[in-house]
Amino acid sequence: MATDEASDRLFALSREYANQGQIAQESGDWGRLSREALLRRADLNVREQLSEGDLRIHGPAMLGHSAELGAVGAIALGWQRAVSAVGAGLEQVKSVRGTLPADVVQRTALLLQAAPAPGSVVLHIAPKAIALDEVEPAGALQLYERPRPLADRASEVLISLLRRIVDVAPSDIEPVTEELTELGPRVGSSLSSLALALDRTNLTLDAAWREPERATVRATVTPSGAKWMREFIAGRGLDAEQLRVRGNLRTISDRERWLVEVGDRALRMDASELTPAAVAEWRVGDLVDLLVRVSQVERPDGAVRRDYAILGLSSPDGAFTPSVEGFEDD
Structure with missing residues (x-):
């Protein structure tokens, strides 16, 4: 470790300059980089700084x-x-x-x-x-x-x-x-x-x-x-990603979020982007494949929750094996 008195003084000077609050001045780099060059010449490891x-x-x-x-x-x-x-x-x-x-x-x-x-x-x-x-x-x-x-x-x-x-x-x-x-x-x-x-x-x-x-x-x-x-x-x-998941529709509404059972998780999903015709095709209990947009939303108190929006639904495809890892009901 670089603990000799000279290197400690050099680093203290570097900290003193940095703490002056003048973080918008490019000239500060010249002094700092020069001090680091001195440390290298003294065979001291600059990365210890x-x-x-x-x-x-x-x-x-x-x-x-x-x-x-x-x-x-x-x-x-x-x-x-x-x-x-x-x-x-x-x-x-x-x-x-x-x-x-x-x-x-x-x-x-x-x-x-x-x-x-x-x-x-x-x-x-x-x-x-x-x-x-x-x-x-x-x-x-x-x-x-x-x-x-x-x-x-x-x-x-x-x-x-x-x-x-x-x-x-x-x-x-x-x-x-x-x-x-x-x-x-x-x-x-x-x-x-x-x-x-x-x-x-x-x-x-x-x-x-x-x-x-x-x-x-x-x-x-x-x-x-x-x-x-x-x-x-x-x-x-x-700030979002699209995923395909398979789940059972537990509630359907033209006003409220839908409750969709994905694996062993019950998720509230926004269906407001679906057309009335698309909504009318489905019944409670249907097993469907969903195209879902997943995003993170910050609450007023600073907490972060995940938001799910349904972009499309289709009848199950037998070859479809969805992953539900990372899904949670917020």
Whole structure:
């Protein structure tokens, strides 16, 4: 471990500069990267230094140097969910169904410190996981293509997505859509929830992430930018996935959600997108194949539930073997 007095002083200076709240200045990278170069020359492992970031919250809803705890909590929770969702997408866990693997949750967990700044609140965040456990697994030094911690990769991708979505140019719409599609609907859903928190609280978020040996990445999302981001995601269906399931119709209504028994689960499903003619074809107790859109919806209290919408029904196909893993009645 790098514990000598000189390296400790260098890192303390790096922290002091970062904590000045000037997270929008690119010049800060020059000093930090220079200090990391000195550590390398002294044969010290730069990756023993912490990655870290800042979430600066400001805007008309601020009360001097203070903000409502509920508003800050909603934004912080939205950020953690988004980082974990992006990390899961990078690890090929993309569905909105089921829970995230414990390994992904552990590797993307962030620690928080809060500090006031003029007219804003700054949340200093850092990975909870030890970087060397991923960079040098079992203490083995990787000379080429050293792995990067998942928290670093997820934070970088998240900030890049935020910057590109809120400032998207017409020529960049398709590439951004494709990237979000590739990461999966859980990422789209988490970004929509984060945007909802910013829009509701009327607060602006300045986000920055600093990783050893890499330039700082930054993004700013205003309340209007957050509203646009939600519309962008919802308008392209980037927060939902379509699945085919088989179930028994337990209730049918032209007003209320239908109760559908899928496997051993009773699920409430929105049937409002079906035509009256399509509804009239079916009776309670019928076994049907359903095309269902599954999405995650955030409640006003911050809790997240799954929402099921029936897009189509058909008579059972004997060759159809649906999977109900990850379905639950919310």
